[in-house]
Amino acid sequence: MVVMMAEDRDAAQALVQEIVRRIVRDTSKMAVSFTPELDVRPDLLGNFVGGDSYWSPQGVPVTSASGDPLYPLMQIRCTEPTIPGYPTRGLLQFFIGTDILYGCDLSADYESEADNDNRCVRYIPEAPSVLNGAEVVQLPHIGADSSDPDLRTPFQSDFHGCALRPALIEDPVSHECDEFEPAYESVLEEFDPAVIEAAEDTLGDLEQAVMDQLNVVSPGACFQMGGHPVFTQSDVREDYDDELVLLKMDSYDGVLMWGDSGCANFLIRREDLEQLDFSHVLYTWDCL
Incomplete structure (x- = not known):
């Protein structure tokens, strides 16, 4: 009996591995991940997060209407590496307000x-090779724990910016996206129902086992352009084909924290990205 139970569990685990392999096969999208290099100072013409200064043409800061x-x-410096459909030159800059919601309008749509003038995504097609002092705004x-309740950002108080190391990745869907459920159900249809039932009997919750294993094999990029978004509450998108990830920013220890271990997404419709129109980017974040 003990031997039979071990064989059943091995068979169930093998099925989980195969289901995950097929979900990865069916749902992976190209993305650029950005890994914080905490000991490297930001290059204001490169990839960086946070910092005390940023580049702006003629030294004019980005402001709200007020x-x-x-x-x-x-x-993000868009030159290398690149992914299809996204800018291949210039800079993408992301700015947020300093209110308690970090410039986010939770009721907004595209x-x-x-x-919403309390956040901004700005694309600069041509970036200089060298900065001068007049182009840097301090x-x-x-x-996040600022003593002034009117001035807040998700950055940690002892973090003052760092460089980001980019890399190409293949990003499969996670269970935090609405695409997961149809992808999971589609893959299950490829197996004998008796095999699925036996695995359910052995594991108790096959879908949870698949989600856990998917988390293990996912690249797990905290900051990325492209790929799939991550939502800690619910998926805010209307569909899956035209709404692309311009930037996903997960909470990252020592760098920034979106509420209670949350995640922010900047989403853009495919047609707007093709036109390099960043005026309708949907900025949203949620937390546990």
């Missing part, structure tokens, strides 16, 4: 986001 400076969140560091 004139308050928006805070530099992250910058159309209304154009009216802003005071603001941390």
